[in-house]
Amino acid sequence: MTPAARRAVMFAAAAPVAGTILTGPSAFAAEKDTAKTYGTTLDPADQKIADNLNTRVQDPRLGTTLSGVVIDSESDKVIWGHDAATALMPASNTKLATATAALTVLGPDHKFTTKVVYGDGTLTLVGGGDRTLTSADLDALAKTAADGLKSAGLTSVKVRIDDSLFPEPTAATGWKPDYYPDTVAPVRPLVVDGHGVNDTSLDAGQVFSQRLTDQGITVNGDVTRGASGPGDVPVAQHTSASLSTIVEHMLTVSDSNTAETLLRMTALGAGRQATFEDGVAVVKEVLSQNYGVSLENFQMHDGSGLSRDTRIPAQTLADILDLTTDPRYSPTLSSIKDGLPVAGDDNGTLGPSSGRFDTPDSKCAVGKVMAKTGTLTGAIALSGFTKAEDGRWKVFSFIENGSTAATDDTRDAMDGLAATVNGCWA
Incomplete structure (x- = not known):
């Protein structure tokens, strides 16, 4: 040698x-x-x-x-x-x-957790780094959240997504400009069905919002982005398969x-x-x-x-x-x-x-x-x-x-x- x-x-x-x-x-x-x-x-x-x-x-x-x-x-x-x-x-x-x-x-x-929390008339979908989250998982989260709202006598809500777990996504050194979003999407901690879009968090929030509507909850306004508050109450969560x-x-x-x-x-x-x-x-x-x-x-x-x-x-x-x-x-x-x-x-x-x-x-x-x-x-x-x-x-x-x-x-x-x-x- x-x-x-x-x-x-x-x-x-x-x-x-x-x-x-x-x-x-x-x-x-x-x-x-x-x-x-x-x-x-x-x-x-x-x-x-x-x-x-x-x-x-x-x-x-x-x-x-x-x-x-x-x-x-x-x-x-x-x-x-x-x-x-x-x-x-x-x-x-x-x-x-x-x-x-x-x-x-x-x-x-290890498993990754996606949460839904409630506070001030807003449901917040909180990304936890689960790249395997599916629309069926969001459907289950929406149903649990909707049941909780209805039991509290609420029929309308705002929807927000919280993807603050990761810093603002940037391209890695050596990435070609044409990679986005088909080869790789901007890295965010919230995504559904592996969608190849530029804003996977907002996309997931929109899917979640539609699932709430399907459960009979009125969603007020567009889906927004923001961090959940310390006083927000957990209402639903989904855990991923194991890391292995x-x-x-x-x-x-x-x-x-x-x-x-x-x-x-x-x-x-x-x-x-x-x-x-x-x-x-x-x-x-x-x-x-x-x-x-x-x-x-x-x-x-x-x-x-x-x-x-x-x-x-x-x-x-x-x-x-x-x-x-x-x-x-x-x-x-x-x-x-x-x-x-x-x-x-x-x-x-x-x-x-x-x-x-x-x-x-x-x-x-x-x-x-x-x-x-x-x-x-x-x-x-x-x-x-x-x-x-x-x-x-x-x-x-x-x-x-x-x-x-x-x-x-x-x-x-x-x-x-x-x-x-x-x-x-x-």
Whole structure:
């Protein structure tokens, strides 16, 4: 291995993230995991993987800028590396870092709460960072609130939304102006049915208002925005599914909006402001202080990976995934592995409808590879797991930047690398 591809291990002090009680291990507990073994003799099966990868990364469809690594999960032996410490634009593979921090700070059983409070003739819908809120949930909130109003002899009310939990949304560093609102909506703590609109809070308030009308309550005037008062009385609330369930879905379908919401809620959970900057700071603290993951060459600017200024080495992504296989960490982080798309499964981003694992070289790996995808213009990444021919789990991460080949062609080549690790493409 060249020096540039060697693992740079950071052992940070095991101080907890401010404002939280973390269940994750200290960097010292993680020392064995982060100290990958380089330069050791490979057994014949692993040597075959390494030799084949050395040949196949020269595929012109992958361009000339690639960071990649393969690790044996049980022994932490590095089987193969190619500029593994070189930081490249990882696209949606960034979500792996976001998920790790969210699960560590908030806990896998954490749930998000959306509330309705009443005061001064006004019902206020209070956003609590639940990106999975549905119109059916708002319907239930409206029915409970309407029943309470009617029992108090009230038949009319004003409606307000309170989305003060997050600061005024701004685009992250490296976001393109045309991202809004289809690729990602301005980050607010209140949204319904995942609507891709510029003001998701006001949109949710309008849906809630209509549901109140359907329940026989007259809504006076338009929906307004404002903070709920200290004397407002709680009248209804909805709690989300557990964070582990939300993380699984986010990774499977690569939901950028959920990732951005989780980044902000993680910042709040750590006692910081709900901003891009503070969310990223918490991610970095969790990775380095709780798990001993090196942050050398690590640059992150949002939770989803849409930022074109984010740079993460393949080695770092592989190290993050490797944590999920450790019995000490799996109670906290197992939903990351569970949420990875499976090759050939259209429930995620590696299915036939996405044109993945459907070539003669890679289709043999259908059902055998689970990996997080990532695609931006000029950047394609694939990081995950596969059980190789020796029966041992391998962790891999491949990131390419700047290929001039068609996106589908580069993805096909990347799928072939994963099939090589599996060993079915011998």
